[in-house]
Amino acid sequence: MLAQIILFDGFDLLDALAPYEVLGAGGYVAGGALQVEFASFEGAREVRSGINGLKIPATAAIEPRRADFMIVPGAAGPVSGDAPDSIPSLLSRAVSSGLPDVLHQAMAKPGLTMGTVCGGSVLLGMAGLLKGRHATTNHLGLDALAATGAHPVAARIVDDGNLVTAAGVTSGLDLGVYLIERHLGPRIAHAVEAMFQFERRGTVWRAQGPEPRPW
Structure with a gap:
């Protein structure tokens, strides 16, 4: 399997690096079952991150036909x-x-899982890809996410089928662990948690079960 972490000018470093590290570790302990790479729309190039301007090399173009996962960071x-x-x-x-x-091509590909961290879901929403979908983002961006036609959920991870979104910046760690658990199994996910001395936080929200009544 291949995961592509999407880079664009001004991307948030931790949004991209956290799932890259976690998914890479998952691939390692799974015996090479998952490979991870940084990709950009323009192909191989150095991509400038936001705020401090640190550049990270994308080694490939975004290719939905090759990828099984794509992760879109925020800015x-x-x-x-x-x-x-x-x-x-x-x-x-x-x-x-x-x-x-x-990204439209990627989300239309059967079997591909699209993930986002922080404002990555807002980017997808601005591109017209989240109308009617449940998603989350940083708590500061929930209104912006709603304005795109998505159904914002104030949860750390929201699983909406082929779309799995994560909230604020550090939730990229949780996203990586959850995707490993979902696709490589809980034993691999647990091994990664033990390696990183990190435990995924909170319940993954899905549109399942009875509707809770207000407190």
């Missing part, structure tokens, strides 16, 4: 405003590229 910068380095501006530029077309 890093001021949370509001129209400055060029603000999160809304960075996400808008990513959506204005050819990235949405490739």
Whole structure:
């Protein structure tokens, strides 16, 4: 299996690096069953992250036909405003590229799981991919997510079938562990948790079971 972590200019470092590390570890303890790579729409290039500008090399183009997982991070910068380095501006530029077309192809591919961390779900929503879907994001972005037609859920991980979204920045660790558990099994996921001395937090939200009444 192959996981592609999607990089775009201004991406949040931890959003991308946390699932990269966790999924890579899962692939290792599973005997090479999962490979992980950084990819960009433009192909192999150095991609500048947000805030501190650290560059990370993408080694491949985004290719839905090759991938079994794709993870879309959010952006890093001021949370509001129209400055060029603000999160809304960075996400808008990513959506204005050819990235949405490739993400549409990916989400239409049977068997491919699309994951997001933090504002990555807002990016998908801005691209028109989350209408009617349950998703989460950083608590500061839930209204922006709702404005795209998604159904925002204030949970750390939301599983909506081929779409698995994670909330704030550090939840990328939880996303990686959950995807390993879901696709490689709980023993592999537990081995990764033990290696990282990290335990996934909270209940994974799904649209299943009885509707809870208000407190």
